[in-house]
Amino acid sequence: MEHMKIPYYPGCTLNTVAKQFDTSAREAASIIGFEMKELSQWNCCGATFPLTPDNVIGLTAPAKVLSSARKEGDTLTTLCSVCYNVLKRTNKVIRDNKEKRNVINGFIEEEYDGSVNILHYLEVLRDKVGFDKVKGAVKRPLKGIKAATYYGCMLLRPFEDIGIDKAESPTIFEDLLRALGAEPVEFANKIECCGAHLAMNNEEVVTNLSGKVMTSAVDAGAELIVTTCPLCQFNLEKSQPRVAESDTGYTPVPVVYFTQALGLALGQDIETLGFEKNSSDIMPLLKKKGIA
Amino acid sequence: MPRIGVFVCQCGNNIAATVDTKKVAEEMGKLPGVVYTCDYKFMCSSPGQEMLRQAIKENKLDGIIVSACSPHMHEKTFRKAAEGAGLNPYQCEITNIREQCSWVHHDKTKAAGTVKSIDLTRMTIQRLKKNQPLKKIKIPVKKKAMVIGGGIAGIQAALDIAEGGREVILVEKEPSIGGNMARLSETFPTMDCSQCILTPKMVEAELNENITLYTYSEVEKVDGYIGNFTVTVRRKSKYVDEERCTGCGECIEKCPFKVDSQFELGLNKRKVIYTPFPQSVPNVPVIDAPNCTKIQKDKCGACAIVCGPKCIDFKMEDKLVTEEVGAIVVATGYQNMPNERFGEYGYGRIKDVISGMQFERLASSSGPTGGEIRRPSDGKIPQSVVFIQCVGSRDEKKGVSYCSKICCMYTAKHTKLYSHKVHGGQSYVFYMDIRSGGKRYEEFVRGAIEHEGAMYLRGRVSRVYEKNGKIMVQGADTLSGNQVEIEADMVVLATAVVSRDGADTLAQRLGIGYDKYKFYNEYHPKLKPVETVTAGIYLAGTCMGPMDIPESVAQGSAAASKVLALFSADEMAREPITSVVNRTTCNACWDCVTACPYTAIEREAIKDRQGNVVRWVAKVNDGVCQGCGVCVAACRSKSIDLKGYTDEQVFAAINAF
Numbered sequence: 001m002e003h004m005k006i007p008y009y010p011g012c013t014l015n016t017v018a019k020q021f022d023t024s025a026r027e028a029a030s031i032i033g034f035e036m037k038e039l040s041q042w043n044c045c046g047a048t049f050p051l052t053p054d055n056v057i058g059l060t061a062p063a064k065v066l067s068s069a070r071k072e073g074d075t076l077t078t079l080c081s082v083c084y085n086v087l088k089r090t091n092k093v094i095r096d097n098k099e100k101r102n103v104i105n106g107f108i109e110e111e112y113d114g115s116v117n118i119l120h121y122l123e124v125l126r127d128k129v130g131f132d133k134v135k136g137a138v139k140r141p142l143k144g145i146k147a148a149t150y151y152g153c154m155l156l157r158p159f160e161d162i163g164i165d166k167a168e169s170p171t172i173f174e175d176l177l178r179a180l181g182a183e184p185v186e187f188a189n190k191i192e193c194c195g196a197h198l199a200m201n202n203e204e205v206v207t208n209l210s211g212k213v214m215t216s217a218v219d220a221g222a223e224l225i226v227t228t229c230p231l232c233q234f235n236l237e238k239s240q241p242r243v244a245e246s247d248t249g250y251t252p253v254p255v256v257y258f259t260q261a262l263g264l265a266l267g268q269d270i271e272t273l274g275f276e277k278n279s280s281d282i283m284p285l286l287k288k289k290g291i292a
Numbered sequence: 293m294p295r296i297g298v299f300v301c302q303c304g305n306n307i308a309a310t311v312d313t314k315k316v317a318e319e320m321g322k323l324p325g326v327v328y329t330c331d332y333k334f335m336c337s338s339p340g341q342e343m344l345r346q347a348i349k350e351n352k353l354d355g356i357i358v359s360a361c362s363p364h365m366h367e368k369t370f371r372k373a374a375e376g377a378g379l380n381p382y383q384c385e386i387t388n389i390r391e392q393c394s395w396v397h398h399d400k401t402k403a404a405g406t407v408k409s410i411d412l413t414r415m416t417i418q419r420l421k422k423n424q425p426l427k428k429i430k431i432p433v434k435k436k437a438m439v440i441g442g443g444i445a446g447i448q449a450a451l452d453i454a455e456g457g458r459e460v461i462l463v464e465k466e467p468s469i470g471g472n473m474a475r476l477s478e479t480f481p482t483m484d485c486s487q488c489i490l491t492p493k494m495v496e497a498e499l500n501e502n503i504t505l506y507t508y509s510e511v512e513k514v515d516g517y518i519g520n521f522t523v524t525v526r527r528k529s530k531y532v533d534e535e536r537c538t539g540c541g542e543c544i545e546k547c548p549f550k551v552d553s554q555f556e557l558g559l560n561k562r563k564v565i566y567t568p569f570p571q572s573v574p575n576v577p578v579i580d581a582p583n584c585t586k587i588q589k590d591k592c593g594a595c596a597i598v599c600g601p602k603c604i605d606f607k608m609e610d611k612l613v614t615e616e617v618g619a620i621v622v623a624t625g626y627q628n629m630p631n632e633r634f635g636e637y638g639y640g641r642i643k644d645v646i647s648g649m650q651f652e653r654l655a656s657s658s659g660p661t662g663g664e665i666r667r668p669s670d671g672k673i674p675q676s677v678v679f680i681q682c683v684g685s686r687d688e689k690k691g692v693s694y695c696s697k698i699c700c701m702y703t704a705k706h707t708k709l710y711s712h713k714v715h716g717g718q719s720y721v722f723y724m725d726i727r728s729g730g731k732r733y734e735e736f737v738r739g740a741i742e743h744e745g746a747m748y749l750r751g752r753v754s755r756v757y758e759k760n761g762k763i764m765v766q767g768a769d770t771l772s773g774n775q776v777e778i779e780a781d782m783v784v785l786a787t788a789v790v791s792r793d794g795a796d797t798l799a800q801r802l803g804i805g806y807d808k809y810k811f812y813n814e815y816h817p818k819l820k821p822v823e824t825v826t827a828g829i830y831l832a833g834t835c836m837g838p839m840d841i842p843e844s845v846a847q848g849s850a851a852a853s854k855v856l857a858l859f860s861a862d863e864m865a866r867e868p869i870t871s872v873v874n875r876t877t878c879n880a881c882w883d884c885v886t887a888c889p890y891t892a893i894e895r896e897a898i899k900d901r902q903g904n905v906v907r908w909v910a911k912v913n914d915g916v917c918q919g920c921g922v923c924v925a926a927c928r929s930k931s932i933d934l935k936g937y938t939d940e941q942v943f944a945a946i947n948a949f
């Protein structure tokens with residue numbers, strides 16, 4: 001593979017509270033041999049895809065991101081599941097719906113046609129790099145770690161618009177963790193919602209839903225939960241102490257971004273992976289497994 | 293000068309209310325060539341027809357027009373009446389002044405309707421002047437039939453045709469006839485054992501002298517037309533000589549290799565030399581060549597060593613045989629949609645999530661568990677079973693939009709079988725609506741719910757997952773408005789009934805139509821339910837869409853009766869409305885060959901006396917041509933004409949307007 005430069009959209013969260021997600025991803029990319037080139041111009045994606053079909057104004061923010069990406073190449077990668085979801089769906093609307101395309105372009109004063117190919121970082125690893133090659137680059141295999149790959153919902157659904165993998169029985173995430181040497185566990189709530197934006201106004205629902213995700217993972221034997229989305233990460237970590245409090249049988253486990261797990265396996269200096277920014281502590285597990 | 297008669301029908305008030313029929317008749321009488329006119333209350337009545345016959349004879353008419361209803365209604369009636377008076381029936385033409393005139397005009401002064409009727413009739417008169425007397429086409433009929441597919445529908449059709457005294461070839465692609473019904477345990481609504489009612493029919497089909505069984509065979513090519521089909525059948529090599537095999541089963545016993553059994557849907561193994569199930573007909577094993585070490589690597593050969601009559605031949609090859617038949621019944625059945633498509637239900641991931649058909653095998657006394665309900669993972673008897681209905685059916689997004697029709701019934705049956713076999717076990721059914729239309733069907737389902745303790749929950753399942761050795765089923769109970777979670781030991785999916793893989797290829801070989809789901813199309817959904825657009829090819833059973841055994845059997849018999857009716861005469865008369873090629877002007881571009889939807893046009897070589905080909909022309913096969921006229925429109929050199937609708941006739945009518 002010749003040196004690959006992929007235009008990259010970090011999104012707001014990765015620029016602020018999920019900085020470790022961003023830095024670990026960039027670092028891992030450079031070890032594997034590609035570069036994530038941040039867009040020179042970007043704004044917030046809007047953080048939700050508007051569900052009312054006539055809400056075109058809600059599509060202008062992501063459309064601006066897309067049109068500025070178009071100026072830097074024909075692909076765009078991103079990490080946050082929400083950004084990925086919003087950008088990919090907006091792009092499809094612009095590509096397939098001429099009427100809306102015209103309206104949106106009128107608002108943003110651009111001529112964007114929906115031709116950028118939006119790839120999640122996981123897709124870059126799977127389709128552009130190849131998991132075999134990732135496996136070959138592993139220096140510090142996550143041997144013996146039973147990991148729960150928590151997809152959440154935004155990464156997979158709706159299937160017709162996203163299509164990264166089979167929406168109801170995906171394997172892309174497990175395949176990556178397997179390449180890193182970990183043992184993915186099958187657990188019930190791996191593609192269920194964490195409670196998402198309800199974190200703002202209905203904590204009870206979030207604790208309940210995130211709690212189910214974590215208990216089903218731990219029941220299935222997970223020693224580590226890996227996420228692909230800052231909102232999932234936030235909700236799980238925030239809920240975990242409460243879940244442990246109300247369920248005495250529950251043992252808390254560390255929750256990390258998949259890029260942190262990736263960096264770890266690729267042999268990155270543990271200090272640089274930003275684990276201290278997570279609220280759960282992965283170090284005891286790493287020590288126990290003889291990894292750190 | 294022609295001698296034409298014009299008969300204008302009042303059709304009670306249907307025509308007369310808005311058309312002055314008397315005036316129409318009078319006006320027509322003024323036209324050159326018209327020597328007789330009249331109007332009458334009901335031309336189609338017996339006195340009306342008699343009047344028509346009299347008028348033809350008395351006035352020596354050589355052509356007649358009946359201005360009445362659509363030719364679809366009474367063209368046949370009047371042509372027959374004309375024939376009775378000695379006229380060529382194709383010298384009788386109909387003007388439609390009812391459906392296309394009186395019924396669409398409301399003007400009670402009759403002005404518009406009358407003028408239009410006059411115009412229409414005048415056009416027909418000019419057209420009639422260009423008519424040529426035509427003769428019905430006589431086609432010899434080969435009184436032997438072929439039935440493709442040996443499920444219950446095909447077996448029934450074959451038996452009925454044989455019973456009617458005609459020969460039948462029954463072509464089945466598997467080593468045994470029986471189809472899906474052979475897999476079933478008990479059958480709704482009467483709960484008789486499927487094998488017990490099917491096996492006698494299978495044996496009857498084998499023993500009937502009029503039936504020839506071609507098992508392990510497939511249709512490769514179909515030529516010809518109604519009464520005269522030539523079918524090429526590939527008889528796949530069984531590696532066992534059918535004539536000499538005694539069915540002793542020694543070879544199966546001794547074969548050291550096992551693979552998954554397709555018949556048991558992976559719930560059990562079978563040998564590499566095998567019969568699909570114990571009651572197979574014919575009771576002759578076949579060797580599964582890709583898995584046989586003798587055939588692949590020349591190692592083993594145990595079966596041949598123990599075979600008493602020495603009928604195993606590892607060098608046996610496929611044979612192509614050609615059969616001449618007069619009619620074909622297609623009864624190739626259905627399959628179930630692959631369950632793997634529904635990740636949320638865990639099929640393929642969770643061992644004890646099985647399909648409805650697999651449940652039939654577990655409940656069947658000849659199945660892998662001898663009829664005990666034991667789950668595949670550990671052989672334990674499940675104490676609670678969840679049945680999920682509409683897996684893929686009525687699901688436009690991930691499955692098919694239609695209802696598979698049989699699943700409500702067989703799921704109710706499954707809960708009954710389960711409660712009979714596992715006392716104290718609890719069954720749950722997630723359903724969308726219960727569709728149990730049919731004689732004693734609703735009572736059957738009510739029985740399962742009210743007397744046999746099945747718990748019916750109206751709602752969909754969102755997820756199935758494993759937890760502590762149990763299968764957790766999460767779903768909605770929309771009647772109580774709650775989310776429910778059920779701990780089950782086994783889950784059974786009622787997967788959609790879909791057409792067979794390759795159904796489209798076979799349809800193309802036969803020249804019959806199919807819908808977007810690749811189910812075969814009947815000619816008319818109500819009035820011609822077992823016919824196809826291709827004359828001489830009939831349909832029966834689930835190759836047309838989901839249906840149960842009673843319906844499949846009824847259709848098998850219906851198709852057979854169509855075949856027997858066709859075979860009741862030595863020759864078949866057909867309407868002579870077919871196209872003809874002008875061989876002098878045809879320039880062999882073959883656009884007509886491409887355009888013809890019935891493959892009725894052939895390439896004919898014109899030879900000189902020495903037998904050298906001088907040129908090629910198109911030739912229409914009268915037996916196949918349906919008179920649609922597509923070739924006429926496609927022909928660039930204007931070399932094709934449709935008899936009864938020649939360009940000359942049509943232009944004459946237009947000019948008269």
Ligand SMILES: Cc1cc2nc3c(=O)[nH]c(=O)nc-3n(C[C@H](O)[C@H](O)[C@H](O)COP(=O)(O)OP(=O)(O)OC[C@H]3O[C@@H](n4cnc5c(N)ncnc54)[C@H](O)[C@@H]3O)c2cc1C
Pocket residue numbers: 440441442443444445446463464465466469470471472473476478479480481509510511623624625626627628648649652698702705792798832833834835839840841842844
């Ligand atoms: C789980 C389940 C339970 C059921 N329970 C009941 C019940 O209790 N009562 C009831 O009335 N109905 C029941 N049914 C429905 C029943 O199975 C069907 O109505 C019946 O089997 C249809 O018969 P068929 O002959 O149309 O098709 P099939 O049984 O599918 O037979 C078609 C035959 O054609 C052969 N074939 C296919 N393609 C070719 C080819 N190209 N060339 C040659 N041969 C070919 C096949 O091998 C097969 O032998 C059930 C169905 C299911 C799925």
